[in-house]
């Protein structure tokens with residue numbers, strides 16, 4: 001059986017991974033062998049306007065052939081935890097679902113995949129849940145059912161891990177996590193861990209500033225490496241921890257599209273030639289347009305920091321691949337850049353007065369469209385000189401800095417390494433993993 005949950009938090013606190021962890025702990029207290037694999041932290045459509053932060057949902061797999069009394073107990077304790085710990089408020093619509101593994105049919109898988117690329121309706125989620133005979137409960141308008149279902153139905157080909165360490169949810173205010181230790185793990189373990197410390201912008205990335213119970217989270221390729229890195233992190237005393245399998249850092253949200261096929265709320269990889277050179281607007285955002293016959297506006301917003309300097313070096317005629325999320329903005333359909341690949345650089349020239357081919361002196365213009373004359377020997381010439389300008393940028397991939405990266409975006413350090421640590425991943429035994437904090 002799968003348990004899916006979502007939308008338990010608000011901007012004021014709580015976190016769906018924390019509530020999932022409380023549920024897992026309570027189930028393990030019944031019998032440690034009821035859960036044999038780490039829960040999944042699934043990031044859904046990053047352009048979803050209803051999200052609180054990273055549009056995450058959680059699913060937990062219970063082993064097969066559990067007796068009906070235990071299943072009843074699991075459902076009842078899970079409902080209670082959701083009811084007691086979820087935030088409340090207008091934009092918080094907590095939900096929990098229980099589905100049999102064999103109910104995850106084609107329809108559920110397609111719905112789950114679409115939850116990464118489209119905006120889905122609550123009605124559609126409810127009608128699927130009814131058709132597959134799932135047990136579910138929700139508060140508010142039921143929106144949490146969308147993520148709960150998608151977190152159970154999404155198939156992961158590529159995946160990574162996140163080890164999340166929590167403080168008690170009653171504790172609020174500034175979190176004490178040492179920046180120095182975050183720098184240390186980034187230096188020591190990258191690329192096997194990623195997105196821990198942004199050395200370019202001097203920003204610690206493991207500890208969220210919001211008032212959620214997450215003290216810090218370390219993302220990486222295998223459980224072992226995350227546990228080793230966590231032993232270096234110096235922080236206030238943690239309360240609990242959990243390990244999640246996740247689609248973070250996999251690019252699962254991106255779909256290849258031609259410009260004319262791009263829809264709002266999707267995330268795309270699209271190719272085009274720059275038809276309007278980059279320009280900077282108030283606030284420091286940089287825009288340009290690409291075209292393949294049809295145009296789309298691309299944006300590198302101010303939070304992308306130094307990435308904008310790369311964009312400013314581009315010019316009309318350059319061929320690029322643009323990666324990013326698409327929204328309808330005040331400027332029209334806009335692709336919010338996460339990464340670009342420069343495929344071809346156009347040649348640009350400086351136009352200069354020619355040199356005299358007889359005496360080598362610089363020639364002088366005789367008037368608009370009338371050509372040039374040498375001041376010394378009076379020779380005439382109609383051609384100006386085209387001096388090629390060095391482009392100061394190379395073909396290849398460029399990404400936004402770590403501090404501006406979306407959870408789902410694959411960091412360049414992961415390119416080509418997706419399967420490198422496969423063997424080490426499956427050595428991990430989740431039944432032996434202790435959620436209660438005893439010092440990692």
Ligand code: ATP
Pocket residue numbers: 006007008009010015016017044045048050051052053054055056057092093114115116117118119120121143144145146147148
């Ligand atoms: P956090 O990452 O801190 O857990 P969040 O950013 O995940 O918070 P939620 O509070 O879970 O935000 O709110 C997102 C809401 O949007 C949920 O109700 C979820 O079911 C719903 N949702 C997720 N994906 C889609 C989608 N593709 N279309 C419509 N609704 C969606």
